[in-house]
Amino acid sequence: MERLMKCGVCGYTTQKEALGENCPKCGAPREKFIELSEETSDKIRKADATNDLHMDIINLAMAIEELANEGIELDLDPGCVDAFEKAIQAAWEMKQISKAELAIHMNKNKW
C-alpha cells in the first residue's frame, strides 16, 4: 500500500498523487507535508473505512427512528406503538454507541 502524506500544520492527510501545491485544508505549502510510515498509513486507511461504517450505522439508526415515528403516528394498536417505541430506543442506543466510538477515534487521531 502506498504511504499517505500528512500536513504538518493542520493534520490533513492525503495520497501523494492527490497532493497539490498547497494543503486544501489550511493552505500550507506542499513542503510542510510529511510522508507517513506504511504502518501509520495502513492504520489511517482502516480507521477511515471503519469510521464510514459507523456513520452508515448512525444513518440507518436515524432511518429506523423515522420509520418508527411513522408507525407511532398510525397508532394501529398499543402493541404496535410499543414495538415502535422500542425500535426508537434501540436505534438511539445504536447511534450513541457508534458516536461514542467515533469520538474515541478522533481523540486517538484514528481518522
Ligand SMILES: [Zn+2]
Ligand atoms: Zn494543512
